[in-house]
Amino acid sequence: MSGLNIRQALLATAAAILVVPSVAIANIDNANTDMSVTATGSWKFEPDFFATYAPVTALDMVRRIPGFSIEQGEGRRGFGENASNVLIDGDRPSTKSDDIITILSRIPASQVAFISLSEQAGADTETQGQGQVVNVVRIRSAKVNGTYEATIVAGRRYGFQPSLNTSATMRRGDTSYEVNFSSYSERVYGFGPEDFKTGSGRLVERRYYTGKGGHDEAAFGGAIKTRVGGAKLNLNGQLxxxxxxxxxxxxxxxxxxxxTGEEFLMRDGPIGDLSxxxxxxxxxxxxxxxxxxxxxxxRTGNESSFSSIETTRxxxxxxxxxxxxxxxxxxxxxxxxNDWAAVRGHAVQFGAEIAYNRLDAQFSVANSVAGAVTNFPASNVLVEETRLEPFVSDVWTLGPAWKIEAGAIAELSKLTLSGDSTAxxxxxxxxxxxxxxxxxSPQTTLELRAERQVAQLNFNEFATSVDVTVGNQVDAGNADLVPEKSTTLSALIRHKFLDRGSIQxxxxxxxxxxxxxxxxxxxxxxDGNIIAQFDGTGNIGKSTKWNGELEITLPLDWLTxxxxxxxxxxxxxxxxxxSRVTDPVTGLNRRVSQRPLWHQQWxxxxxxxxxxxxxxxxxxVQDANYDYFFNEKRRQKEGTRTTxxxxxxxxxxxxxxxxxxxMAGFRRDRFIYAGTRASDTLTQIVNRERRLDPLLQLSLSGKF
Structure with missing residues (x-):
């Protein structure tokens, strides 16, 4: 589906919602008694509001809030800027290993007193920068309560794969204790051909693949929340x-x-790693x-991997x-x-964050044909970064309808590389x-935003790795990598209707x-002579990106x-x-890599x-992804996924x-050029398809 057709589909869907008969648009005066709202964009949802959905956990409840989507941070630098838009008892969890979805899934629905939703700038000091915040408030009970979910996944060639998630919480006065355990197991069997062709499309070789993959994970954690004098103290940990x-x-x-031959590939990683x-x-x-x-x-841990590919012709x-x-x-x-509320109509926050990040990466390659270890650039590197971020912000309440949050973060950081690369x-x-x-209006909110962002560096991109599944493709470590910066202007409009409906x-x-x-x-x-050339993550100058997102939740009771x-x-x-960026190889404009033009879900x-x-x-369903290597253009298209x-x-x-x-299969097309892509001379085309069997899943979830 072309980008034009997608835009037309989005506009047509929005128009269809806007012409819903006026009798269907609920007046706030007739709202359910299990939901209340104020003119200042604050909503309160009682447990009865969610009863029709028979929720088991707080996650089930939050997902049914009209017009709300859980945000988990956008890969920005720092702890403060990666805040979710969900609070638990008014607090942001002090963790990065557990995402907010996992935390919500451990809270029994029966222990939720109510859920509040604020849709104004500076909704909460814990999540500044978010224009929409949910707070899950739990019942204070001395009983032990918790959740459990047991799942079995099976398929025609899968066998049975079990998973278990459970948690328990106990309160004693001002102190609560939580323990949680989770185990996850996945097996995927895939099959399909890969065709190697000349630049003109003539078939030279076909490789037909069959394989299986698996991922096993287990985690144990706990948390304590209490009061020490007049202070609130929260502690948490996870293995x-x-x-x-x-x-x-x-x-x-x-x-x-x-x-003409055969191939056997084995890849492990992580290999029993602990963090x-x-x-x-x-x-x-x-x-x-x-x-x-x-x-x-x-937080710390190990990340290990091993791969081997044996080819016999x-x-x-x-x-x-x-x-x-x-x-x-x-x-x-x-x-x-620090939060300061001494000036009427203003809520000021100021403070600082200090962070130290480190990656010790070791990598080696062996090729039996050469008979010796082959070294690649940046095979062994130590990356260290120290960062200081002072910040200040002010939430200014202009009246019951208008709020403005303005602030700034200053970042001072030092990055060093040692080992095979030094910088x-x-x-x-x-x-x-x-x-x-x-x-x-109580149902309608407009949000305008302007901000300067700095992306988080992935330290693994300073070190070399090899993907043996795609012709031993080398991802070379790049010592010159710097963070991506962007200035964003955005607008959002959200409207609620039919008590449980919304359009955004x-x-x-x-x-x-x-x-x-x-x-x-x-x-x-x-002597300065070129001995090898690889691809790696780097910086390619200026680009522009533009995004549109349409979300519609439509209850159909008015019709049915x-x-x-x-x-x-x-x-x-x-x-x-x-998106649009100038290609460093061809000098022509193109899209940014790894940005599908569109994605839709019904x-x-x-x-x-x-x-x-x-x-x-x-x-x-989504559009194809593109990657632009120095001598190759790669297109990967995920299939339609239905459930x-x-x-x-x-x-x-x-x-x-x-x-x-x-399960959505995929198709990958590789277009390989003579010398570089600038030559525009195709020497090889590689088409790969992978097909997956359907999965059957049976789960039992409950609360105690």
Whole structure:
């Protein structure tokens, strides 16, 4: 589907919603008694509002809030800027290993007193920079309560793969204790051909692949929340184990379908890796109308991988290519924020954050044909960064309908590389931000935003790696990599209707400098002669990006109730991502790598509350991804993913869910050029398809 057609589809869908008969648009005076709203954009949802959905956890409840989507940060630098838009009892969890979705899934729905939603700038000091914030407030109970979910996934060639998630919380006065355990197991079997052709499209060789992959993970954690004098103290920790494998076989044949060889690939990583995190915060008031919060976080672990690919061709010697890596990342963060409310109509926050990040990366390659270890650039590097970020912001309440949040973060950082690559750089960034919200009716909010952002560096991109699944493609470490910077102007309008319906449209325009993309990395000998050229992540100058997003949640009772059906709800999410950058190889304009032009998803569900039954399904499809290597253009297209499910919530032990997922296969096309892409001379075309079997899933979830 072309970009034009997508834009037309988004506009047509929005228009269809806007012409819903006026009788369907709910007046706030007739809202359900289990939901209340004020003219200042604050909503309160009582547990009865969610009863029709038979929620098991707080996550089930938050996902049913009209017009709200969970945000988990956007890969920005620092702890403070990566805040989610969900709070638990008014606090932001002091963790980066656990995402907010996982944390919400551990809270029983029966322990939620109510959920509040604020849709104004500076909604909460814990999540400044967010224009929409949810706060899940729990019941204070001395009983032990918790959640559990047990899942079995199976397929025609999968076997049974179990997963378990459980948590328990106990309160004693002002102190609560939580322990949680999770285990995850996944197996995927894929099959399909890969065709190697000449530049003119003539088939030279076909490789037919069959394989299986798996991912096993287990985590154990806990948290303590208490009061020490007049201060609130939160402590948390987690230990996580990861293991992953991929095994693949291939049969080679020529254009006449005669067997010419075979291939065996084995890839592991992570390999039984352990990681842990310790975090906590303390909040107190040292002066009137002032609140201080200090956050501490430390996490570290191992990231190991091993891969080998053995190729046997008729009348040729066996070749074996192996890679090994062992990375040790570490992060330590201390943040202090002060909230001052001494001036009427203003809420001022100021403070500073200090962070230290480190990656010790070790990598090696062995090739049996050469008979010796092959070294690549930046095979062993130590990356260290120290960062200081003072910040200040002010939330200005202009009246019941208007709020403005304005602030700035200054970043002072030092980055050093040692080992096979050596470098030292210092950065100074100023990141201003301004957000204005206008609540011009209880159901309708307009948000305007302008901000300067700096992307988080991925330290793994300073070190070399090799992807053995794509012709031993080298991702060369780049010692010259710097953070991407962008200035964003955005607007959002959100409207609620039918008590449970909403429509939201967001658009933004970004001016980007030091755009991160693929760049050629050249290796020279002592005399300056080029001995090798690889691709790696680097900076390719300025670019522009523009995005559009349309979300619609449409309850259909107004349409179906006259014919005897209630509880049917449809949802649509559409994204459009445009971009333009100058290609460093060809000098021509193109899209930024790894940005699908569009993505769409349709969901429908039918809640039959009296019977405890829910039926539903979803369809998801997206445009192709493009990668631009120095001598290759690669296109990958994910297939359509469809899911149908049925839930029964009146089972004594909890809620039973049965789900069938038609796994999306994919097609990858590689266009390889002579010399570089600038030559415009194709020498090889490689087409790969992977098909996956459908998955069957049975789960039991409950609360105690």
């Amino acid at each position: 996580r184990w990861n293991d992953k494998f991929d095994i693949r076989n291939a049969e080679y044949s020529n254009a006449e379908r005669e067997r 842990y995190e310790l975090g906590g915060d303390i909040e107190f008031s040292a002066a009137p109308k002032t609140s201080t919060k200090i956050v501490g976080l430390y 008729i009348a040729q010697p066996v070749t074996l290519f192996e890679t090994r890596s062992r990375n040790k990342p570490m992060e330590a963060v201390v943040r202090m924020q 030292e750089r210092r950065f100074t960034f100023i990141k201003p931000r301004a957000i204005a919200t206008w609540t011009f 449209f967001r658009a933004d325009y970004q001016l980007v400098s030091d755009t991160q993309d693929l760049v050629p990395i050249t290796v020279r000998d002592a 109730k006259p014919i005897g059906f209630v509880g049917i709800e449809a949802r649509y999410v559409g994204h459009y991502h445009g 969901d429908i569900r039918h809640d039959m509350a009296d019977l405890g039954l829910v039926f539903g399904g979803s369809i998801s 149908i499910f049925m839930e029964y919530s009146k089972f004594k032990l909890g809620t039973i869910r049965f789900q069938v997922t038609d």
